[in-house]
Amino acid sequence: MTLRYPQVLLLLCALTALPPAIGAENIKLDTPAGGWRNGAPGGEDENFSQTVNYPASSVNTPQGQANTARITGQIQGAPKGNAPGQLIVNGVSLPLKLDEQGRFDRPFSFPNGSNSVEVRSPDGQQRHRTQFLNTSGGATPAKLRVLLTWDSDGTDLDLHLVTPDGAHIWYGDRAVANGAALDVDVTTGYGPEIFAMPAPIKGQYLVYVNYYGGGYRYQDDGEEGEGGGEQAQQALTTAQVTVITEEGTPNEKMETFVVPMRAVGELTLVKSFSYP
Incomplete structure (x- = not known):
């Protein structure tokens, strides 16, 4: 299906006009942002790799990773301890590792089309959601x-x-x-x-x-x-x-x-x- 200009505008309005999330003011989601975006040209910067050494060291997003392939932000006031937050990407629930300040930075390869990202605090009382329309920038989905x-x-x-x-x-x-x-x-x-x-x-x-x-x-x-x-x-x-x-x-x-x-x-x- 080919989207024409008026259809794109209507879709973008639908993607960005989300109802307020519970406790959203305490969750900062830097990437991804809502709206319409292009992926990295050719997808070169969206292929994650890192040197693996054992015993393992912490693995987050590699240096220089394209923002189009990252989920970053902070849950302010997150309970201290090792409890993870919850990340829901396109309906798939994933544990979200937080540092001592509640920050997170995880690599993720998003498919073409409409994407939904929701972040929840470890106790489930706070949540923040965004949606965006992703194009691959030439990469094969x-x-x-x-x-x-x-x-x-x-x-x-x-x-x-x-x-x-x-x-x-x-x-x-x-x-x-x-x-x-x-x-x-x-x-x-x-x-x-x-x-x-x-x-x-x-x-x-x-x-x-x-x-x-x-x-x-x-x-x-x-x-x-x-x-x-x-x-x-x-x-x-x-x-x-x-x-x-x-x-x-x-x-x-x-x-x-x-x-x-x-x-x-x-x-x-x-x-x-x-x-x-």
Whole structure:
């Protein structure tokens, strides 16, 4: 469908004329901004990559990242502690890691068309939402995307995809010859890790999640002496995998799967599906 000038104006009015959000004055959303925008030319600055070192260091948006591929801002007065905020992008709920001042800066690759971004405080009492119309600036939109998030900080889960031609996309091989790529490898909790493929091959896809490391908590057993005191226990973390096909089109389909991950080294087949 081709939008003519009056239609574009009506759509922009609909995107920007949102009802006030609860407690929105306490949430500052720097990017994305509402309205109509073009993506980075060719999408070069929207491909995230970073050097991964273990033990992991914090991964946020890489230096020099295009604003068209960032979600940044601050939740003022956010409760102190490690509780994440909540980020809802186009209906997909994601944990949002906050620093001590309530700031957040996460990479995200937005599809063409209308996009909605909502940020909520950890207690859910404050929320702020914006909508915008995105054009790719010449980049080919992804027809298949898979998002991985999880519900614990200080942990590293990894997304693995096997495509019908046998290619294996993971943090060790993020971009392969068939055009599939893993945008970013988040190593310190929550995610998201995003797999994207502009021209999916027909056939069966396999989606795996690997519990790479971290996730330890400490518990005092109440005893003194040898073997007493604090002992490490493996914390359960829950993975959420969302598979999106034909995103941003009338044929868009979305499925979300929740999988408990109990032990480091665990590799779980989350979903096997055929495309188209």
